[in-house]
Amino acid sequence: MPASGRTAARACSTDPLSTEPEQADGLLGPAAIRELAQQLDLRPTKTLGQNFLHDANTIRRIVRTADLRPDDVVLEVGPGLGSLTLGLLPAVAHVTAVEIDPRLAELLPATVAARRSDLAGRLTVxxxxxxxxxxxxxxxxxALVANLPYNVAVPVLLHLLELLPTLDRxxxxxxxxxxxxxxxxxxxPAYGVPSVKxxxxGEVRRAGNVGRRVFWPEPNVDSGLVALVRRPPPPGDRLATFAAVDAAFGxxxxxxxxxxARWAGSPAAAxxxxxxxxxxxxxxxxQLSVTDFARLAATEEVQP
Structure with missing residues (x-):
């Protein structure tokens, strides 16, 4: 490792595509994030929920908390400039990154190739x-590991869990x-439709808090990690159960x-x-668990 001072400054290049990365393990720091954004003339938008992680310790913590195995195939949604992607690649067999912004999707493979060329083959964008x-x-x-856009986090999570039964965490x-x-x-007090669905x-738990200062741009709210371990769903029909949930919390x-009353046809039928x-x-x-809702949805409709 470089000793200190100017020698260290030269070794820790802030060029985001340099083969001498800002972090020893290739992770993106604040300077690299801003240079990548400048390269793309990128102005993060709230519409796409673009708040990019730039703190290496937070990235390492997320990867540790995800309880990943070497043979895992990770799905990452919204990789952005590649901060979390670079942290995930050394820990798993493959990362499939889904990105809606075409500029970011195009740049991500180049960023990974420049910073961790040995792992570039593990990435699909x-x-x-x-x-x-x-x-x-x-x-x-x-496994799904992602910094989800705030405005669509719950719909994205539920959609992917339903679409991909191989996701076990x-x-x-x-x-x-x-x-x-x-x-x-x-x-x-916070229990509601997202909780039940x-x-x-699976079993859902809070897995930690994340402050605002590890993002660029800095959001005006704090963040939290949520872990889910899949288990078999309760007996019953998912769509019928979710309809009962929506009605109950409406x-x-x-x-x-x-x-x-409207869901069942009348107060008496309900x-x-x-x-x-x-x-x-x-x-x-x-007051009802997801099992209670599934049992309710399975009852026979009352004929008028």
């Missing part, structure tokens, strides 16, 4: 909208409030007899189905 994906090239992904970085909702248990796919201040499922009609949606 897919230029697409993660919400519109119906299939992916290459080996089936086994996920670790996503989302807005702190969303992280709280995804991991909330029945009865908690995520629980359909009027969350009301008891389920009233909240589910009460009959609730009692058939072993649920008190005066209960509220935030």
């Amino acid at each position: 897919v230029r697409d909208d993660a919400l519109r994906i119906r299939e992916l090239p290459g080996p089936p992904p086994t 996920a670790l996503v970085l989302v807005q702190a409030e969303v992280a709280e909702r995804l991991a909330a248990a029945p009865g908690a 995520a629980a359909w796919y 009027m969350r201040r009301k008891g389920l007899r009233a909240a589910l 009460e009959q189905r609730l009692r058939a499922a072993g649920i008190e009609p005066t209960a509220r949606g935030e």
